[in-house]
Amino acid sequence: MQLDAGCELSFEAKEPTPLVLMLRPRSGAGQWIIREEYQITPAVNVTEFTDIYGNLCQRVVAPTGPFSIHFSASVQTADLIDVAKGAPYTPVEELPDGVLHYTLPSRYCQSDQLGNLAVEITKDSEAGYDQAEAIRRWIHENVTYQYGTSDSSTSAVDTANKRIGVCRDFTHLGISLCRALNIPARMVVGYLYQLDPMDLHAWFEAYVDGRWFTFDATQKEPRGNRITVAYGRDAADVAFTTQFGAMTLNDMKVWVNAVDEASTEKN
Amino acid sequence: MQLDAGCELSFEAKEPTPLVLMLRPRSGAGQWIIREEYQITPAVNVTEFTDIYGNLCQRVVAPTGPFSIHFSASVQTADLIDVAKGAPYTPVEELPDGVLHYTLPSRYCQSDQLGNLAVEITKDSEAGYDQAEAIRRWIHENVTYQYGTSDSSTSAVDTANKRIGVCRDFTHLGISLCRALNIPARMVVGYLYQLDPMDLHAWFEAYVDGRWFTFDATQKEPRGNRITVAYGRDAADVAFTTQFGAMTLNDMKVWVNAVDEASTEKN
Amino acid sequence: MQLDAGCELSFEAKEPTPLVLMLRPRSGAGQWIIREEYQITPAVNVTEFTDIYGNLCQRVVAPTGPFSIHFSASVQTADLIDVAKGAPYTPVEELPDGVLHYTLPSRYCQSDQLGNLAVEITKDSEAGYDQAEAIRRWIHENVTYQYGTSDSSTSAVDTANKRIGVCRDFTHLGISLCRALNIPARMVVGYLYQLDPMDLHAWFEAYVDGRWFTFDATQKEPRGNRITVAYGRDAADVAFTTQFGAMTLNDMKVWVNAVDEASTEKN
Amino acid sequence: MQLDAGCELSFEAKEPTPLVLMLRPRSGAGQWIIREEYQITPAVNVTEFTDIYGNLCQRVVAPTGPFSIHFSASVQTADLIDVAKGAPYTPVEELPDGVLHYTLPSRYCQSDQLGNLAVEITKDSEAGYDQAEAIRRWIHENVTYQYGTSDSSTSAVDTANKRIGVCRDFTHLGISLCRALNIPARMVVGYLYQLDPMDLHAWFEAYVDGRWFTFDATQKEPRGNRITVAYGRDAADVAFTTQFGAMTLNDMKVWVNAVDEASTEKN
Incomplete structure (x- = not known):
């Protein structure tokens, strides 16, 4: 479109x-x-x-x-995002060099502290796409979307505890939980068609089966028609x-x- | 503008x-x-x-x-290009790392074969900006601008011999003569306001006194209002x-x- | 040497x-x-x-x-590190493009949360080198060096509170306080001659007066004879x-x- | 080894x-x-x-x-170089972005002028590895290896005409003929075990079937045990x-x- x-x-x-x-x-x-x-x-x-x-x-x-x-x-x-149920985990040794740094913790994504939660959420999922999707769905179902509940210092650990936030917080938590499983994940900021209320938006991508896939924890069924403005490790890298x-x-x-x-x- | x-x-x-x-x-x-x-x-x-x-x-x-x-x-x-009469030559040992490869010969700029001509043209010039300007002026005065006299295989050595060509050939010759004096030079392609007849255009930049300056051998007095589309070593790199x-x-x-x-x- | x-x-x-x-x-x-x-x-x-x-x-x-x-x-x-008392702050608008990301907060360096402390420590210092040096000296004098008091999740905010840690923690705090003042700062890991007890080491560099300077909060008077192995935003980037x-x-x-x-x- | x-x-x-x-x-x-x-x-x-x-x-x-x-x-x-008879040509549209510039002509490799010779040499070869190998073998059989017959200005067109040269010339010709067929090719300089007489050496790589393969026109059957020092478009880029x-x-x-x-x- x-x-x-x-x-x-x-x-x-x-x-x-x-x-x-x-x-x-x-x-x-x-x-x-x-x-x-x-x-x-x-x-x-x-x-x-x-x-x-x-x-x-x-x-x-x-x-x-x-x-x-x-x-x-x-x-x-x-119009649509790619969905690939069952797509396998890419072992760390097969990741492209330039993807490796997306496995590391960053300012708002302390993946080193969220391993237990990540394992718990994905315990019934196949390694790979299904883990990232389980994480996305868990956030969607367990974190309340509400403006004014977080600020520019709120990190994934905060959101894991408070279970409330906005797209940026949902994204940080999704990224952190993926990285905790050694799935590379990056933040995307941009525009989303029919976002309501309309605003600049943030979501994440996870790297499985040799490529990046789109995940958006703010939506029940993530839609396409997204315009990417920037990629980065977290909001510190990709502030508008x-x-x-x-x-x-x-x-x-x-x-x-x-x-x-x-x-x-x-x- | x-x-x-x-x-x-x-x-x-x-x-x-x-x-x-x-x-x-x-x-x-x-x-x-x-x-x-x-x-x-x-x-x-x-x-x-x-x-x-x-x-x-x-x-x-x-x-x-x-x-x-x-x-x-x-x-x-x-509106204007920068002109810096007397601006000094930048010694090779002071060139930024990323500028060094613009001293090397390339497909259409066999600077290794044009040393004598470069020395002759610039024998009365101070090392630096004045050398590049002497080269530019010499080309303007000694090479005839004429469509249809060169093709995609024409190189600076050809133009030095035949003394006829178009903006691309003028540019290749200017670049080659600068490099022959260890002045880094690169090709620029883009648009020039009031070019007559209007066309896509090519000119060159030479690196003296710690920065790039614009030179255009097709004009008596080079004007500003240029839009740069691409930089490269010669036309092989920057074909539209x-x-x-x-x-x-x-x-x-x-x-x-x-x-x-x-x-x-x-x- | x-x-x-x-x-x-x-x-x-x-x-x-x-x-x-x-x-x-x-x-x-x-x-x-x-x-x-x-x-x-x-x-x-x-x-x-x-x-x-x-x-x-x-x-x-x-x-x-x-x-x-x-x-x-x-x-x-x-043999010696460069010292430049009074060297001026480089305004953000004059920073090279590639240095800008060293002003941003990162995993272990939450500079966005340490502004008050940074201002307090440097209130009597000229903007620039002297601020970074005041930060370095404050850490040296106010944070206790002790093995086993921090771990791989300890961040600058933790160290600012607990005032105890090792070279990595001293470094994270120094970086964070500099960045809180919009002074770019980066982590350096490597070797230091006559470190006692001998170990792999970490220190930081701050960018003032148009270049990087070395700072080491673990030493009273930082010495030279350092071998840099890697640079990065913090320990997440430069783990050995x-x-x-x-x-x-x-x-x-x-x-x-x-x-x-x-x-x-x-x- | x-x-x-x-x-x-x-x-x-x-x-x-x-x-x-x-x-x-x-x-x-x-x-x-x-x-x-x-x-x-x-x-x-x-x-x-x-x-x-x-x-x-x-x-x-x-x-x-x-x-x-x-x-x-x-x-x-x-110990051995990879050999892949019949490995298919990689269409230009499938080449990685970073490989594209190895299809362009360069200082010593005027591939734009050697199309006819390339087609003639490879007329009986399958597109891809076999073309590059036919080029390599043709050079080995038709160009005489002799010191002192070429210099730093000798290009692939010169060698195609004179049919004499050293490893550098063999390499430039091989690269040019590959590029004339839209097969990316690059120069490699380095060391080769048991080269006789021992010297610094040059050979080329051609990109087919999604990866680089080694070709050496100076040898009847190219051997392994090569140390690569540098890659580039031709000798202008990779002078020791x-x-x-x-x-x-x-x-x-x-x-x-x-x-x-x-x-x-x-x-």
Whole structure:
């Protein structure tokens, strides 16, 4: 499906504030960026680089006063996520070199402390895809989704204890439980069609049977039509915005619309 | 200046033909991509990767029959190129590691064979920027610009001998003569505002005084407002399209327009 | 000074166990590997790759039974570390792209939670080198060095509370406090001449005034003659050995000896 | 087999001369460096970096006067090269991204000009391994191996015409003919056990059936026990030494010896 997605962020900076943004999705194996638009107001100098995970990052210094970012894109996405019940665990010795670091604990994913829970949740599952799916379902059924119950310091261990949080927390817990079983797992941030309420979203991917699969613990049956903006070990790596100073986000709009194919053809 | 630039390529493939395209510019230190649009007709699966030079490359298999590509972008560019008369030569031992390979000969830039000519052209120049500028000016004054006089196998040694060619040949010769003096030089392909006749363009950059400077031997006084699409050692690395099979380019349109600032502000 | 350093690790594996080793130092700007020897017994297939931080990593599957690793190297090192009192803070907007991720929190370095402590410790210091040095000295004076008081799950927040630990904990705390002030900081693991008792060691580097400086909170006056084996965000990234399965380290020997220059010349 | 290999290079520099060396082999999928020693006399500052192909490169400025390099290593190698008659051609669209640039022409490998010869040589071969092997055999049978018949500017087109050269020329021609058929091919430089006369050596690898295979046109039946020092597109990329100034190589020794397994065990 072709999606028109985007966001508008309005900040107010009390002093010039360096920002690192991760808002530009990359075309790749799973999605094709047909059109995109990236505007920053007031116009300031922006540079872009590729981080250690391959994400495009934009650097800017927001001047004192109002500062806004408008990003929109038309992206070709897959309607369904791949599901592979029974797909086997990939032994660590067969993992590609570049996947290995996704087995390690990270800031919000203390997989080294969640081994018992992971084993318990997956005790009836075949090693591999079914373990990751059991973890996803367990989180969906046992953690309450509620805004305002977690913050930027909340980690997977916290969420395992409190059993409440938002997409970011669900994701951190899913990643941690997979890694605790030596299944590589990474965080994905981006857009999801028909998310309700609409917002920027986060989910995770687990590496089994020689490739990455999509898992989303916030949904009963995870749907497709996702736009990936960035991959990383956890939210520390893939914040949409990382600010180094005093700056307030006053307003944020996010939208994801299906493109009317008929009207597209006329363009 | 904000430029609207783009190209439209129409192919006809006799059989399914793999293509590698280098048509998407990257935001970076020198330019900011405000808007872009990349359409391929008929719609086929496209993937994108980053090559060893950091360029974004698109892979596609063109199906039998007509195949067209439409790319357009709005890009913020600098009105002037930097000029630095007298800027000193950077000794090889002070070159950054990642710049060293731009001192080596390459397919179309046999710098190992053009040392005498390079020394002769620059015998009255200070080491550094002035050498590169003397090379640029010498090419501008001694090589005739004429379409249809060179082809995809023409190298810098050929151009040094025949003294005729197009922007690609001027560029290969400029690069080779710089490298012959141990000045790192790389090819740039992209768009140039007010190029006449309008076309995709090529020029070169030389590394002196610790940074890259722009040189364009096709112009008397090189102007700014350039959009860089890709960097590489020579045309073998940075072809806009590399095709692996029988495919004909039937038509190509290229445009670069200044955006009317007044109308832009209204948006 | 030329150092002969090395380690010998003896494991016992209950079942074939994948291992990732980080034991081979790289020659670079700060050290030159004159000689090295890397033996694994029994002889098994080993492959090597470079991780996202540039470290050389060795992959191996330890067979059931005894398994030992012998690594030794002769390395040219600097006798003194660089000290630069008063060297200024590098503003975030001037950090190289590749340094930015060292400002982010990580598994054992929850810099997002240690801002108050960092500000308190450095309230009388100039921004930059002096802040990092104040942090280093504060840790040296306020945290007790004692084996057996921390484990592989101990983080900087734990150490800030308990004020006891080993070199790894001192390092995590130092890194976290620097990052809390937006000073990039990274973990270094390797060898230190005259460490007592001799062991593998960890310290940190902070990025100020446009370059990395060495800090070691375990020493009153940090000395030079260090061999860097790996860099990373924290201990999760730079474990000498990461094992994926049941395996016991039965014995470990570490040595660092000054090479008698006279006898060297005879070779 | 375990090999002790190395080289000793003695230079005389008329003035301080920057050098880039490629003498340190890397452990990887095909070889394991058990021991190595790298000495430079007189002792000068050396730094090391990884180039765009993943090779370890050493940078040094040779001072005026005599300058010598001694490198030796003990390396575990495979006794036989893999041979895969009938292994199929990998279509371009299935090549990994990082392999694509090995299909392009380069300084010494003008594959764009050797298509007719490539087709002629391989007209009776199945697409894939058999084509590369037909090319290898054709070169072995039709090009005379003779020292002193080529120099650093000799390219594959020259060798195709003159039909005489050394290992470097054989390799460039083999690479070019493979690439002319859209088979990725790369140059390998290193050591070969029982090469006669002993010297540093060059051969090529071609990518078929999803992996790289070894080809050596200088031998009737290519043997194993090869130590790879570097990979690249051609000799411009993988010179053992690249010097930027006036410097004479006065003497070069190269050795490759089988390690007596019995005596090894005693160590």
